[in-house]
Amino acid sequence: MHIQLSDKFTTSKLVRFTMSSILMMVFISIYSVVDGFFVGRYVGSNGLAAVNIVFPLVMTIGSFGFMLGTGGTAEVARAMGEKRDKAANQYFSLLTLVTVLMGIFLSLLAFIFMEPLCYFMGASDLIIDDSVTYGRICTLGSVFFMLQGFFQSFFVTAERPKMGFYLSILSGISNIFLDWLLIGVFGMGLSGAAIATVCGFMVSGLIPVFYFFSDNSSRLQFAKPGKDASMIRRSMGNGASEMVTNISRSLITVLFNVQLMQLLGEDGVAAISVMLYIEFVFTAVLIGFSIGAAPVIGYHFGARNGGELKNLHHSCLKIVGLVSVVMFIISELAASALVSIFVVNNPALIELTVQGFRVFAISFLFCGINIFASAYFTALGNGRASAMISFIRTLVLQVTMILLLPKLFGIQGIWMALPVAEALTLGLSFWYFSQQQRIFKIRPTDW
Template sequence: MPIRLSDHFSYRRLLRFVLATIIMMIVASVYSVVDGFFVSNVLWKNAFAAVNLMMPVVMALGSFGFMIGTGGSTLIAKTLGEGDERRAKDYFTMLICVVVVAGIVLSTIGFIFMPQIAGSLGVSDAIIEDAIVYGRTFILGNIFFMLQNSFQSFLVAAEKPQMGLVISLMAGITNIVLDFLLISVWGLGVFGAAMATIIGQAVGGHIPLMYFWGNRSSRLCFVKARMDFSALGKACVNGSSEMLTNLSVSVVGMLYNIQLIRIAAENGVSAYGVIMYVNFIFMGFFFGYAIGSAPVIGYHYVAKNMAELKSLFIKSLVITGAVSLIMTLLAEAFALPLYKLFLGYDAKLLGITVKGMCL
């Protein structure tokens, strides 16, 4: 039986509704992890350090998609709650157009200034070429990354979270297969790692684009729409916390890398990079829960169902608190076997990484 935004949400119903989005976000987090696994084990630690130095940069440039997706889906759910489906479709179409334009602009800026960005991060001569190649290649697919992040939220607002999960799995499998082929089989190095990721993101961004373009029976689809700066502003304000969370993680990552490259050279950057890979997967749960539950909260807020809102708030605190505790215990217990997957070839680097993770 399908779950509607207007339903009463028990713990079971709430978890069922957000589960697909949580898995979507975890799968999206796996993109960078898979790149890191193949780069580390095939190309070794210098190339791995180059990828880790540039990852926060490209993630920061793609965070605009999180803002539009999260903030826009809340606005759209609110509008659907008011019973105005036509206006919801107008907002949806306009916001996707904004994402496309922003993706083109940010990709162009990032591609042009990537050597300067790499230099500002203190990249050493030993890895700067790999860092620029990876950064420039990855940033060319930034528009797909932003679209995928946005559609993850909009599919929830359209009451199609399971479809979003299937698309994310398809994108993730594409990325994994291409990482193996491009890095291990065809020897394309960090260029191959970046290409595998952006092709996977293209799958995740293109399929929902075609679905919303051709499916007129969906609660959301593309229509002829005009620019509404007021609605755009509301979407940006609503989603600004999501964007700033991603930006803060990226900026902190850049600052750590600048210091680590001075203190411990490539070993320090590699150790921190692997810790962050596992962290990305763990954080995928919380991003997924936030994105998956936002349309539900927006709908009931407009409907003035205060009792349901309070219930959702308490359930959310219980769920996220319990998962936080479980993840902390898992991280402590499985630090060594997790990091052996990435750094089993270097005992010294493995020891540094495991100690850092446990701290």
């Protein structure tokens, strides 16, 4: 049965509606880390460290597409809720154009300055050449990566979440097959890994362009873009929290790399690479749910359905809380198996990573609510609250803990940094929730 944004959502119906977005993000996260799997097995720990050095830069560029996608869906979904479908299509078209132009500019900058950027992000002389090679090839696909993140949100708004899911599967299969072919069969190493990644980006970044240009049956089509600069500013403001979250994740990875390179060398960077890969896949479930739920929240906010907003709020918190607990339990029970996916024939590195991951995984208990809170306030057009949660969570607490705790507890302090930061952020998220209770009383007649 086709589910529409205007429907009344039970908890089970919300899960069904968001499932495509969840699976889409999981598949995207899997093929985003599949390079690490093949590099770890065929190239070794130094190659794995080189990939992790560049990964923050790729994610930073992609975060601008994610910003315009999540922030823009709030504007487009609200326009749809207000029955302004023509304006919604014009907004969508203009946002797509801005994403492409921004991607071209950022890709050129990254390509030109790749070597100093890699040194800044923690590369040692031993892995600098591999890092630059992998990074320059990956930046050639940055525009497609930005479009991928951008269209993730808009497929949900167009009431076609399954299309995003199918594209993510196709992208993932392409990347995995090419990783196997180029690294495992032809022995191309990091160059092969980078080429496979770019091809995956192209699949999920280009196909939506052709779809929305066609005469499709979704709620969105490309139209002549408007010239609404204020809408672009609002979209950037609304999506700034998601961009901050993604850029901050990149900064956190850089800080981890720098700290661990000093304390443990390349093996330390390889260990945190594995932990962050696993975390990326696990939190993709929470991010995917938040992406899927956000247009529903934005639509009912635009339609002034206060009662439905209250139900959505409670259902979302129940779902996110349950998933967070399950993730933590799986992480503790299956830590050795998860680490062994990426590391083979290196018992010392496996032991180091497993011990650290069991502490690191405590963060899963808290991060789900924080991820949802940021997306929730973005959907309501409250970019300030969303940005504050993301800013304090990442650029204040996580950075502070990574810099402070190792001085107090050594290596254990590195693994403790994210759990402590997420636990402290949880209090802030619930404080903002308590301040937003008034929206549950709005009615359509309040216009």
